[in-house]
Amino acid sequence: MTDATDMEDGAERNIVEIDPANDPRVWLEEVEGEEALAWVEGQNERTFERLTGDERYQGLYDAALEVYQSNDRIPYGSYQNGYIWNFWRDATNTHGLWRRTSLESYLSDNTEWETVLDLDAVAEAEGVNWVWQGSSCLSPDYRRCIITLSDGGQDASVRREFDLESRTFVEDGFVSPEAKGGISWVDEDTVLFGFATSEENSTTSGYPVSVYRWERGTAWEDATEVLRGDREDVGVWGFRVEDNAGNVYMMASEADTFFETTWWYLPDEGEPVSLPIPARSSISGLYNNQLLFTLEEEWDRGNGDVFPQGALLSFDFGEFARSGEIGDVATVFVPGPRQSIGGIGIANGTVLLQIDDNVTGQLWRYDTRDGGWQGTRIPTPDNLTLGLFGTSPHHNLAFLNAEGFLTPDSLYMVNVPTGSVTQVDSTPAWFDDENLIVEQLETASTDGTMIPYFVVRHRDTVMDGTTPTLLYAYGGFQVSIQPSYSGVRGRLWLERGGAYVVANIRGGGEFGPAWHQAGLMMNRQRIYDDLISVAEQLIEDGLTSPDHLGVYGGSNGGLLTGVMYTQRPDLWGAVVSAVPLLDMLRYHMLLAGASWMGEYGDPNDPDEGGFLRTISPYHNVDANGEYPEIYLYTSTKDDRVHPGHARKMAHLLEALGHPYLYYENTEGGHSSAANLAESARRDALLYTFLSQRLMDSE
Missing domain, CATH: 2.40.128 (Lipocalin)
Structure with missing residues (x-):
């Protein structure tokens, strides 16, 4: 069904009407469904045939793989108990090595590493595509650790106790089922956990609803419940805070929404005690028994003390643990505008x-x-x-x-x-930057707000609109997008004549909580207007033109680029929407989607749902429209943003005859890449597509 009520430039618009309660493509939401995977296979073959068949593809792949597998990468690690701990993947160790070295060796020119756990050997022995998700070791001895592993890179993981002295998994130790959730040490024989293993133990967002206390030698199913939240919460997680003076407290966060949290103190004996601090706040840790936390909203304590949004504060947590009341609150730091x-x-x-x-x-x-x-x-x-x-x-x-x-x-x-x-x-330095420059510019959005953006280009760029330009942005969840070095981007794009632009649009965290909250829910169009304004400014300045301008984003940024595709198709020569949200009328029903209603709004609310219908890319495709080619890619193993979003959008475009490419990696989780070779393939496919669309156009 189509709605042909709008007229634009004399051409009749036919917006495809899709009822979320009767979506004809709901079969594509069956992640491992036989019919759905057969469709995915056909799409991948079509995309591979075109992109890997391009004579540039292999060179781009080789260049990316060299960066990813290089031993010249910095071995980032954590420092504990006199050792630097690092997890390392390369061409030989595709699953990776957990290893350590002394601080002295780490600071030397010839670091000598000793392997603590060979994840390739574990994966081969167990026949599982294990992806490392991190370790948590019990301080101050750091003898026992909980290691988190994921099958194929999905968020749902298993946690297994590991002994650093014997360098083996602990027989009959703490081992969790595969689930979303978390685990935290209380002491050597006790942990707190929350696992979303069943409807009873899960929120509607698919995260744990309860925190349990689990004693060594017992089954996790027999653990004692410490705190239970509500099914409509985002999730409930237990955690540990400690300082150098030996003060240790067990706490929990009950995420009522994505941005509003009830914080709990969990005493060894007695009932949990909630902290009387604002719901929009975040705990940062413990220093000299002072609990540090940041504010995402102004806090009026009612006693004459008013603390501004964005501030870092502290109070005596030992006093609170004894009395259940917060005494004096101190200001640590208040950010400027x-x-x-x-x-x-x-x-x-x-x-x-x-x-x-x-x-x-x-x-x-x-x-x-x-x-x-x-x-x-x-x-x-x-x-x-x-x-x-x-x-x-x-x-x-x-x-x-x-x-x-x-x-x-x-x-x-x-x-x-x-x-x-x-x-x-x-x-x-992975690419030649001798003739490249970086500029920080700004432009006015539709409401007059000045939006900063960075431009990376050749210093002698002729402003005649012919420069292939890739515009990147995110615009959500208070995530800041900052200048970053990428050998892959430099080799596969900048060195080949492309320009790269990062827009610091609202919705991010670049200028604190207010910058993020300006684009929440029904104010979200501001975020899209910001990016459109940057794109228009790039064209007006002569850096590029619609035929040579592409827009790229992933996850929430994939929604952003999907909106750019439907709202302003005239601005782009290419659109890339990676691991995206695109169906904003069913997003809350898919995987972790319900947890994001604090960001986007509730599709079932008349006002919020009405607004979401106006921006949802899947519900705003014009059957008669002229669109640039869009490249959609996702992962079957992504258990955070459902692959059904990208699948359904591609299937709709296929039915309407609009140009698109679709790629779905069957591993890799939300990052779309479970190993370094897959990362190189993902990037080579991306930049081959961009080369075809933005560099080959006249």
Whole structure:
């Protein structure tokens, strides 16, 4: 059925009307359905025939694979108990090695690693395509760990106890069923867990609804329930906070919505106690028994204390654990109008803040002295994206990654007591950037808000509209998109004459919670207007033209590009929608979709559902419209964003005769790549498509 009520430029529009309660393509939502997978296979064959048949494909693949498998990559790791711990994949170790080395060896020119766990050997012995999802070791001895493994890269995982002394999985140790959820150490013989194994133990979003206390030597099914949330929550997770003074507390987060949380203290004895802090807040850790947390909304305590949105605060958690009441609240840091907190790390003796100032990074240390919190800036490389990691209350080191569009990643070690920063490692330059420049520009959106964006281009670019240009954005969930170095992007796109643009549109976290919340739910059109305004500015400036301009995004960014496809098809020569949300009237019924209603709205609400119908790409395709070719790709193993979104959109375009390509990786989870070779194939397919659409056009 079509709705032919709109007229545009004299041409009759026929928007395909799809009833979400009677969707003719619902069979494509059967992830492993025989008919659905047969259709996927046919689509993949069609896409491979065209893209891998391009004479450029193999060279692009080889160039990408060399980057991914290079031993010149920085072996990022965590520091605990005197060792640097790293997980490493390469051409030989496709599943990967969990390994360690001493700090002295790590800082030397010839690091010697010792293998702790060979995941390739485990995968081969067990016949499972195991993908590493991380480890959690019990401090301060770090003898016992919980290792999380996923079959094919999906979010649902198993957790298995591992002994670092024997370097074996613990026989009859803590082993979970495959499920979404989490697990956290209480002590060597006790853990807290939440596993979404059944409807009773799951929220409608597919995450755990309860936290249980599990004692060693018992079955997980017999664990004691500590806290139960509501089925309509997003999920409930237990976790541990500790400081260097030996204070340890077990806590839980009950995510009422994606952005609103009830925080709980879980005493060893007695009932859980809720923290009287705002629902839009996030706990950052424990320092000298002070609990640190950030605000995503203004907090009026009613006693004359009012704290602004975006602030980092603290209070005495030991006092709260004893009395159940919060005493004095201290302000640690309040971001300025073009700032946001990019990372918080608690080390032995200080709190480190990675602060983003106009989308580039700074590092500060904060300590309690002279009756309050005092901050000092630590010198770091200027005008780069910084990533803080590796902090722990049990040691006084931290690590920092620095990168930019044209600056390869460099690893720095921070000596917390002295505030000195020392370069430890760096990656080679993977592409020729001698004649490339980076500009940070801005343009006015439709409501006058200034939207910043970065342009990476050749310094001698002729502004005649012919430059192949790839525009990337995300615009959601308070995620900041910052300058980053990509050897693959440089080799496969920039070095070959393409320009690359990143738009810091609303919905992200670049300028704090307000920047994100400006585009929530029924205000979401602002996000799309922001990106359209950037695209129009690129064309007006002569950098590119619609025939040479492509737009690319994944996940929520895949929804973004889907909207660009339906709302402004005239702006693009190519659209890429990766692991996307596209059916916004059924998204809440698919996998983790219900958890995102705080971002997008409720399709069943008359007002919110009415708005979602106006933006949902799947429900706004014009049967008579002229569209650029769109490339949709997803993964069968993605158990976060359902592959049915991309499948149904491609099937609709197929029926209408609109140009499209579709690729579905049968492994890889939400990243669409379970190993390095698949990552290279994913990228080679992408840049072959972009070359055909944006570089080959006249």
